[in-house]
Amino acid sequence: MGATIVEKIFSRKCGSEIRAGEVVMAPIDGAMIHDITGPLAIQKFYEMGGSKVFDPERVIMLFDHQIPADSIPAAENHVYMRKFASEQGIYNYDINEGVCHQVVLEKGRAAPGEIVVGADSHTCMYGATGAFATGIGSTDMGFVLKFGALYFKVPETIRAEVSGKFPKRVGAKDLILSIAADIGADGATYQAIDFAGKTILKLDMSGRMTLCNMAIEMGGKAGIVAPDKITWEYMKGRRKMKSFELASDDDAKFVTKRTYNVSDMEPQVAIPHNVDTGVPVSKVAGTHVDQVFIGSCTNGRFEDLEEAAEVLGKKKFNRKVRVIIIPASRDEYLKTLKAGLIEKFVKAGALVEAPCCGPCMGGAFGLLAPGEVSLSTSNRNFKGRQGSTEGRVYLCSPATAAASAITGVITDPREV
């Protein structure tokens, strides 16, 4: 019997055959901490008797959730982490680079076949490169910082086979919202999702990141796309390594195989307060929105902002809507700037912020008042996620967000 890509990654790392269901102390190739979960991880590292981290070059540190410091406690957390970085010789990206997951990928700190952990649930995004990547808590991270290894129950894998050609203004976000609605909020708990099929082979890295990012919204331990030409092209200049073959065997044992065809897919919107509620945009079209947020690790890349700009065209954003646009990283910001899109957004009435988590984090800024409605390209619409628990958050693609920001109500991006 063949093996899944996840089984292969663990087996490669350990040099012996490892199968789903086995519990193994796996060596860690990269460990990411940010300003929210980092301080506690460092504290735990010390409580465990740690003095030197396992390998400073494998620790990735940056601040993105509360930047520039939005409160004195946040500023203190930053100071605490900076001190740790300099004592340990860890390179700290500080507040300069952007949202953690985007930065990890951009800087080549996760690569095909690696096992990477992050003290953040959306760490599963690095699966876009063919890494096995998963989110962990701060105490587990303290353990990783000390020992450079962590216990894993090697997950079983769901195969999501995607075929068809995306219609205009429909893309990866619409696909993942419809997959989440199909699999359900806990349908992939303890499992990995292997995205495969003709459509995935054609999908760019940005789209693959959007897919893998949201594996956790189904409870998934990891999302993963087998590395191919597109992946290795992306890795060039980011990481010196030779390409190699890594993919699930056709006769691997999957928990389930699910098939999706995107050819007739409509833009999708997830309605409050769960992510697995995706419906075609036509079902909620006309819903009033107070705030539109285009950004986050899910959809804050140049490709996303470019799509939004295309929908915007020469129009203006609706004056009754607060439009907040945040590129996910400095690199993405610069690409957007150079393409003239920042100017276009600002002229159309948007507020463009420097790279950070922004309203997605639900604490720094851009919060909702009771009764307000947000339409967001991020990944979570839980009650209170973006402010008041009496606010409502809808999730959608950058195209749908831009279209709705023009009209002031949820709008099909093919109709503006």
Place this chain on the structure above:
Amino acid sequence: MRVWKFGDDIDTDAIIPGRFLTIYDPKELSKHAFEGTRDEYAKKVKAGDIVVGGRNFGCGSSREHAPLALIGGGVNVVVAQSFARIFFRNSVNVGVLPVVCKEADKIQDGAKITLNLKKGFIEADGKQFKTEQVPGFMQGIIDAGGLVEYAKKLKEVPACTKSQA
């Protein structure tokens, strides 16, 4: 010991909202537990009380502030039909015992509850409900009183060693 009953898909934003994540002290966090979701909880929760949820308890972010906010209020056990993966593991690591009970949905809010976990059941308002054991490799962490205590005893961890599932 009373039951604080919650439904399905209780996410970590509901347990502790994002705006309180600069706090790490369990007692301080507990003052904001379930804020906006169930405001009376933080005021009335007592040491030894038990939180009971439905399916997928603790889904969402990896914030360890969530189990810490429970501990801060004296809640050391959470019972649910199923747990989200990261919350389950975080709970074990920080010393909150996550107990899977497939019939947790039948337990009423405010019920008087007693635990007989070694025997594999809990009793709520006189009715018995079966509970499951935690996975083998986590039992050592629970017995040690959490991952910090467990890790203190380890000199090194040989990579690639396998453990009981």
